[in-house]
Amino acid sequence: MSTALLLIDLQNDFCPGGALAVQEGDQVIAVANQAIEVCRRRGWPVVASQDWHPASHRSFAIHAGEAPGTLGTLEGLPQVWWPVHCVQDQPGADFHPDLNLAGIDQVFRKGQNPDIDSYSAFFDNGRRTETELDSWLKGKGITTLVVMGLATDYCVKYSVLDALALGYTTSLITEGCRGVNLQPDDSERAFEEMQQQGAHLIALKSFEMGAH
Template identity: 60%
Template sequence: MNQRALLLVDLQNDFCAGGALAVAEGDSTIDVANALIAWCKARGDAVVASQDWHPANHGSFASQHQVEPFTQGELNGLAQTFWPDHCVQHTEGAELHPLLHQKAIDAVFHKGENAGIDSYSAFFDNGHRQKTALDDWLRHHEINELIVMGLATDYCVKFTVLDALQLGYTVNVITDGCRGVNIQTQDSTHAFMEMSVAGATLFTLADWQETQA
């Protein structure tokens, strides 16, 4: 028996319109998220969310290195894109989007709390040096299948999906519930291809609702 959960990746103000690291059309993911929350709750599926939760001096911030945002560099031995300051703990930018049906979320998992390393994935930091609490929570609740959507396609969604597959979960990605940063024009397209090749199944919301019990 498959136990399933919806995993909402980083649906936070700073990734939506007006935010410090706004993703084009980021807000359009919220309606998809709310539709999936309702769909999952009607079937008794869990709903969990990840939240980028950076200290103000996070090493991924361009401001910490006096470089322009989106500059490529290195942080503690790992390749790093230096980002605008975003999702700083206890700021409005770090909060989940106000139109998201947050009361239906069973658990929220913080990531990116260690100033010395970035954490795109909801499961691990970028060096796989530390895990978040997400995997343990899912295993405790005997969940083995995930529906994943969120922001941004080419970073946090992609790495969350790849880690989930490595950890043995069945993963379904809702493509119209994702939007990308797209530093390069095709980054999101390539990310979806990478997820698919690694073993994720891609659906639109309509396809998912039509084909799943």
């Protein structure tokens, strides 16, 4: 059984000071670096997703004429209108400066189609197109994923649910996640949903000791 670590959107705009800052988002970077070290010792690959929007992305509230954080519809799908964030080649889209980039084997960008949002590292929100992530993992013989990142209630949740649907045994390092929490309990509900669908919620310590 071969394992990989999947880091979700550890980017400046999702950390304090960023355009779509997640509370304590920067605190997961140290967790990520420890998990990367575990993988380096074991010879496991580390992959990362990167939100990579064109400036014209239609999920941005400014283009919809709506207030950030409100709900609408885009291309027939429910849509949260977001602040402009993770725009291609802008500092906000860069990975957090403290993240051990040298320890990451491959980066998979998402959200590049301006007409549809992409929370999951695997598919856009309509599952109309997919990234290269699944084929890359399958090409490496990966059957087990350990996931962490930002944000618990959106990109982490949808990535984990897709990983499970694609047949990966999937664990989530809980202290390596933080949520947007448009509603106060969104992250808790996301953890519950992921667990109900078959994800294992683990601590970094148990990952370091070999439990995943």
